[in-house]
Amino acid sequence: MSDDGTAGDSAPAPKSNTARARSTVLARVVTYGVVLILGAIAVAFTPRLPDPKPAAEVLSSAPGPATPAAPVWREHHDTLARGETLTALLGRAAIIGRDLARVLQSATPLDERRVPAGLTLTSRTLKSDSVPSELVFQLAVDHILTVRRSDSGWVSTEETLPWVTDTIALAGSITSTLYDALDAAKSDLPAANRAELAWALADIYEYRVDMSRDLQPNDVFRVLVERRRGPQGAVRLGSILAATFTVAGSELQAIRHERSDARAGYFDQDGKSMRAAFLRAPLEFRRISSVFGMRKHPILGIWRQHAGTDYAAAQGTPVRSVGDGVVIFAGRKGGYGNAIEVRHPNGFVTRYGHLRGFAKVTRRGARVDIGQTIGFVGMTGLATAPHLHFEVLVGGVQRNPRVALAMKGGEPLPPSERDTFERERGALIALLQRDAASARLAARP
Ligand SMILES: [Zn+2]
Incomplete structure (x- = not known):
């Protein structure tokens, strides 16, 4: 019914100064992604892992002389159950005895008495080995702790995985409710994010449109929103940058604008605040x-x-x-x-x-x-x-x-801010029109 497009890092003005930093970050995310995907198919080639002894053994048992084989790893994923101890989780990964004591000693960010249920552990073991060489604890969606076996014992490193921000455009037309329309809009946003986007959009328009009553079938909306993508496919929505709503044939734009006093707000195409004297509905x-x-x-x-x-x-x-x-x-x-x-x-x-x-x-x-x-x-x-x-x-x-309660609009922007606002609006609406164009066509009955 609709589609989305990716505007890319360089598109929105407020983010452009960090675009270069983000492309580095993107490269790192891709690296992590590849590692995780390889893990998912259970066999990965990782020549960089420090492990002295078994590599040679695996090499010597490699089947063909033409292609020297890299070490073969087994990967095992596990989750800490409610009420379970870290020792039990590690035990299932074959970390026991002296290794257990050393891992617990090395993994200082993990407090044995306060590990949360649901903590995931990925253990990686050389096929020729019985004890893992690497343990990866997922402390948070963007925070991992890796404990590796080395010559000098178990060594832990903590990493905060980066999030990348881009902007995406979504478009759709109303069949029953805004929520359903966004849910049906073709996008790779997870369902929870689509719902969040519906509520955020309704909040921006809540002084102008009663989303539960004013919308009619075939009313069309488009929205340009920041998307933050983290490791393992986690998605968080950032700010809505621009939106258009065509209600009963007339278009109402909402443009995010940072005012000269640094407060951000939404303004319509006439530069009037989206906030007005009355909310259109007494319930959220x-x-x-x-x-x-x-x-x-x-x-x-x-x-x-x-x-x-x-x-x-x-x-x-x-x-x-x-x-x-x-x-x-x-x-x-x-x-x-x-x-x-x-x-x-x-x-x-x-x-x-x-x-x-x-x-x-x-x-x-x-x-x-x-x-x-x-x-x-x-x-x-x-x-x-x-x-x-x-x-x-x-x-x-x-x-x-x-x-x-129909409102013509709230306080207008002061004349000193109008030129800046018009430039921002022009750029955002152009982006919205470009990226949602295919979506809009697809949304037509
Ligand atoms: Zn009544």
């Missing part, structure tokens, strides 16, 4: 399980146009105030059950119903900030399932939250 997008539209009221049993917006979410999900304001009501209110009303500037009042309970701060007269948790989802009042009922009132009249 990642917490919403579904939305209700016009429907038969489950208890009153009649069809009605709902005056507010209902968000289905689990009991206890935090409910946040969509804007700065003052609590004017917090208590029981008929069919709303436990309800909160917050008064905002310009005559706006927001109402939150069916709550299980209130946050500590939520008392009549209390000031609340935008995004602050004021209560928790429940099913008090006329509700048959846990959900949040949300209303916007303007001048005392219920309004469609979608229309009432």
